[in-house]
Amino acid sequence: MLDETYEYLHEYGFDALELDSFERLNHGVFYLDYNDVRKIITFLEDKFLFPDEIIKIININPFLLTESSKKINELENIYNELGFDHNQLRTLITKNPLMYSVNPDEVEKIVEYLRMQSLDNEKICKLIIKNPKIINMKFEEFKTEIY
Secondary structure (H helix, E strand, O other): OOHHHHHHHHHHOOOHHHHHHHHHHOHHHHHOOHHHHHHHHHHHHOOOOOHHHHHHHHHHOHHHHHOOHHHHHHHHHHHHHHOOOHHHHHHHHHHOOOOOOOOHHHHHHHHHHHHHOOOOHHHHHHHHHHOHHHHHOOHHHHHHHOO
16 A cells, blocks of 8 residues: 555554555555545545544445445445435445445346336335345346345
Protein backbone atom coordinates (compact mmCIF):
# COMPACT_ATOMS: atom_id res chain seq x y z
CA MET A 1 0.00 0.00 0.00
CA LEU A 2 1.33 3.43 -0.84
CA ASP A 3 2.68 5.26 2.22
CA GLU A 4 0.26 8.19 1.94
CA THR A 5 -2.71 5.85 1.70
CA TYR A 6 -1.48 3.71 4.58
CA GLU A 7 -0.99 6.76 6.78
CA TYR A 8 -4.42 8.15 5.94
CA LEU A 9 -6.15 4.87 6.79
CA HIS A 10 -4.07 4.46 9.94
CA GLU A 11 -4.94 7.98 11.08
CA TYR A 12 -8.58 7.28 10.27
CA GLY A 13 -8.51 4.47 12.83
CA PHE A 14 -7.43 1.28 11.09
CA ASP A 15 -4.69 -0.56 12.94
CA ALA A 16 -1.60 -2.10 11.37
CA LEU A 17 -3.02 -5.65 11.51
CA GLU A 18 -6.15 -4.57 9.66
CA LEU A 19 -4.12 -2.80 6.98
CA ASP A 20 -1.84 -5.81 6.57
CA SER A 21 -4.92 -8.01 6.27
CA PHE A 22 -6.27 -5.80 3.47
CA GLU A 23 -3.04 -6.32 1.55
CA ARG A 24 -3.25 -10.10 1.95
CA LEU A 25 -6.92 -10.28 0.93
CA ASN A 26 -7.03 -7.64 -1.79
CA HIS A 27 -3.86 -7.20 -3.82
CA GLY A 28 -5.38 -4.18 -5.52
CA VAL A 29 -4.75 -2.30 -2.28
CA PHE A 30 -1.04 -2.15 -3.15
CA TYR A 31 -1.78 0.43 -5.83
CA LEU A 32 -4.46 2.43 -4.06
CA ASP A 33 -4.18 6.12 -4.55
CA TYR A 34 -4.84 8.31 -1.51
CA ASN A 35 -7.47 10.33 -3.41
CA ASP A 36 -9.37 7.20 -4.44
CA VAL A 37 -9.42 5.92 -0.86
CA ARG A 38 -10.52 9.32 0.40
CA LYS A 39 -13.44 9.25 -2.09
CA ILE A 40 -14.59 5.88 -0.76
CA ILE A 41 -14.34 7.03 2.87
CA THR A 42 -16.21 10.26 2.02
CA PHE A 43 -18.86 8.25 0.18
CA LEU A 44 -19.39 6.14 3.31
CA GLU A 45 -19.39 9.19 5.57
CA ASP A 46 -22.08 10.68 3.32
CA LYS A 47 -24.22 7.68 4.33
CA PHE A 48 -24.07 9.08 7.89
CA LEU A 49 -21.80 6.27 9.00
CA PHE A 50 -19.49 6.83 11.94
CA PRO A 51 -15.76 6.06 11.64
CA ASP A 52 -16.07 2.89 13.75
CA GLU A 53 -18.87 1.66 11.45
CA ILE A 54 -16.81 2.45 8.35
CA ILE A 55 -13.85 0.57 9.80
CA LYS A 56 -16.08 -2.44 10.53
CA ILE A 57 -17.57 -2.37 7.01
CA ILE A 58 -14.17 -2.19 5.33
CA ASN A 59 -12.78 -4.92 7.59
CA ILE A 60 -15.62 -7.16 6.40
CA ASN A 61 -15.29 -6.02 2.78
CA PRO A 62 -11.78 -4.68 2.05
CA PHE A 63 -12.60 -4.90 -1.66
CA LEU A 64 -14.78 -1.82 -1.22
CA LEU A 65 -11.56 0.22 -1.15
CA THR A 66 -10.80 -0.80 -4.74
CA GLU A 67 -14.27 -0.71 -6.27
CA SER A 68 -14.59 1.55 -9.29
CA SER A 69 -16.56 4.73 -8.92
CA LYS A 70 -18.52 3.67 -12.02
CA LYS A 71 -19.70 0.47 -10.33
CA ILE A 72 -20.55 2.25 -7.08
CA ASN A 73 -22.49 4.90 -9.01
CA GLU A 74 -24.42 2.24 -10.94
CA LEU A 75 -25.41 0.52 -7.71
CA GLU A 76 -26.24 3.82 -6.03
CA ASN A 77 -28.51 4.69 -8.98
CA ILE A 78 -30.35 1.37 -8.61
CA TYR A 79 -30.81 1.89 -4.86
CA ASN A 80 -31.92 5.50 -5.35
CA GLU A 81 -34.34 4.52 -8.12
CA LEU A 82 -35.92 2.04 -5.72
CA GLY A 83 -36.44 4.89 -3.29
CA PHE A 84 -34.12 3.97 -0.43
CA ASP A 85 -33.55 6.98 1.81
CA HIS A 86 -30.29 7.77 3.64
CA ASN A 87 -31.37 5.97 6.82
CA GLN A 88 -32.33 2.85 4.89
CA LEU A 89 -29.05 2.85 2.96
CA ARG A 90 -27.17 3.32 6.21
CA THR A 91 -29.00 0.34 7.71
CA LEU A 92 -28.42 -1.74 4.59
CA ILE A 93 -24.69 -1.18 4.37
CA THR A 94 -24.20 -1.98 8.05
CA LYS A 95 -26.17 -5.22 7.57
CA ASN A 96 -24.62 -6.01 4.20
CA PRO A 97 -21.15 -4.49 3.69
CA LEU A 98 -20.96 -6.17 0.27
CA MET A 99 -23.82 -4.13 -1.20
CA TYR A 100 -21.46 -1.89 -3.18
CA SER A 101 -19.27 -4.78 -4.33
CA VAL A 102 -21.98 -6.78 -6.07
CA ASN A 103 -22.63 -6.98 -9.78
CA PRO A 104 -25.02 -4.15 -10.76
CA ASP A 105 -26.43 -6.24 -13.61
CA GLU A 106 -27.41 -9.01 -11.21
CA VAL A 107 -29.07 -6.53 -8.83
CA GLU A 108 -30.97 -5.01 -11.74
CA LYS A 109 -32.17 -8.47 -12.85
CA ILE A 110 -33.39 -9.21 -9.33
CA VAL A 111 -35.21 -5.87 -9.14
CA GLU A 112 -36.83 -6.38 -12.55
CA TYR A 113 -37.89 -9.89 -11.61
CA LEU A 114 -39.51 -8.60 -8.41
CA ARG A 115 -41.33 -5.93 -10.42
CA MET A 116 -42.62 -8.66 -12.74
CA GLN A 117 -44.00 -10.35 -9.61
CA SER A 118 -46.12 -7.20 -9.05
CA LEU A 119 -43.96 -5.74 -6.28
CA ASP A 120 -43.66 -1.97 -6.34
CA ASN A 121 -40.50 -0.14 -5.28
CA GLU A 122 -41.68 0.26 -1.70
CA LYS A 123 -42.27 -3.49 -1.31
CA ILE A 124 -38.94 -4.27 -2.98
CA CYS A 125 -37.17 -1.94 -0.54
CA LYS A 126 -38.89 -3.62 2.40
CA LEU A 127 -37.91 -7.06 1.09
CA ILE A 128 -34.28 -6.02 0.66
CA ILE A 129 -34.15 -4.38 4.09
CA LYS A 130 -35.59 -7.55 5.63
CA ASN A 131 -33.19 -9.78 3.63
CA PRO A 132 -30.25 -7.55 2.65
CA LYS A 133 -28.11 -10.41 1.38
CA ILE A 134 -30.46 -11.09 -1.54
CA ILE A 135 -28.69 -8.37 -3.50
CA ASN A 136 -25.46 -10.37 -3.16
CA MET A 137 -26.99 -13.27 -5.06
CA LYS A 138 -26.72 -14.10 -8.69
CA PHE A 139 -30.10 -13.84 -10.38
CA GLU A 140 -30.49 -17.60 -10.98
CA GLU A 141 -29.61 -18.32 -7.36
CA PHE A 142 -32.15 -15.72 -6.23
CA LYS A 143 -34.91 -17.26 -8.34
CA THR A 144 -34.16 -20.73 -7.07
CA GLU A 145 -33.64 -20.00 -3.38
CA ILE A 146 -35.83 -16.98 -2.63
CA TYR A 147 -38.58 -16.55 -5.13
